[in-house]
Amino acid sequence: MSIKENIKKIKEEIGDNVKLLVVSKTRSLEEMEEAYEIGERDFAENKVQELVYKEENFHKDVNWHLIGKLQTNKVKYIVGKTALIHSLSSVKLLQMIEKKFGESNEIANVLIQINIGREESKSGILEEDLEELILEVEKCNFVKVKGIMVIIPKGDEESNRMYFRKTKEIFDDLKTKKFKNIVMETLSMGMTHDYKIAIEEGANTIRVGTGIFGERDYSK
Numbered sequence: 001m002s003i004k005e006n007i008k009k010i011k012e013e014i015g016d017n018v019k020l021l022v023v024s025k026t027r028s029l030e031e032m033e034e035a036y037e038i039g040e041r042d043f044a045e046n047k048v049q050e051l052v053y054k055e056e057n058f059h060k061d062v063n064w065h066l067i068g069k070l071q072t073n074k075v076k077y078i079v080g081k082t083a084l085i086h087s088l089s090s091v092k093l094l095q096m097i098e099k100k101f102g103e104s105n106e107i108a109n110v111l112i113q114i115n116i117g118r119e120e121s122k123s124g125i126l127e128e129d130l131e132e133l134i135l136e137v138e139k140c141n142f143v144k145v146k147g148i149m150v151i152i153p154k155g156d157e158e159s160n161r162m163y164f165r166k167t168k169e170i171f172d173d174l175k176t177k178k179f180k181n182i183v184m185e186t187l188s189m190g191m192t193h194d195y196k197i198a199i200e201e202g203a204n205t206i207r208v209g210t211g212i213f214g215e216r217d218y219s220k
């Protein structure tokens with residue numbers, strides 16, 4: 001199937017209440033154009049350099065999402081270029097975002113990435129460190145937290161469901177509380193192989209690459 005057909009099929013499946021992010025990492029501007037032509041405006045990248053290049057060379061009315069690890073020394077490159085940073089994972093990173101966005105008088109919209117599977121290989125904050133991060137967010141002037149993002153451990157359907165459900169519980173819990181600079185709107189979870197389960201468990205934003213463009217070739 002073509003890129004356009006893949007997108008149409010996914011959008012029919014997920015309905016109007018779930019937002020599809022087109023994960024365009026490693027993909028050419030020509031491939032992305034196919035998605036743009038049928039109305040997609042939310043694109044997600046995992047590398048700062050690639051996001052910046054595409055932001056400068058693709059359509060101007062696109063919302064760029066950073067879904068990969070963000071190093072503190074790269075924050076300065078994305079000021080004013082991202083609609084949403086999905087990977088806030090530490091107090092140190094928060095403080096750098098506050099500083100760099102503040103210098104340009106820009107607001108950073110971010111999601112807190114939780115390492116829900118407690119995997120050493122993955123970034124994201126551990127559940128027990130959330131409170132400390134939230135207290136720091138309340139002190140910010142240029143950072144707005146809009147929700148939560150997770151990348152769950154590889155596993156079978158039952159395991160996926162368990163991690164999604166756990167994340168939704170944290171999301172709902174924070175939603176009932178009132179914190180300065182925090183509104184729980186976006187629950188970003190689910191990729192090509194598990195987005196259906198993620199939606200059943202409460203995701204309202206999914207990130208799909210392979211299911212739209214086919215397998216990625218990292219050698220290019």
Ligand SMILES: *Cc1c(COP(=O)(O)O)cnc(C)c1O
Pocket residue numbers: 023025046067068151191192193207208209210211
């Ligand atoms: C690459 C990536 C995706 C998309 O994965 P697919 O399996 O290709 O759909 C989603 N989220 C993050 C954080 C990614 O890095």
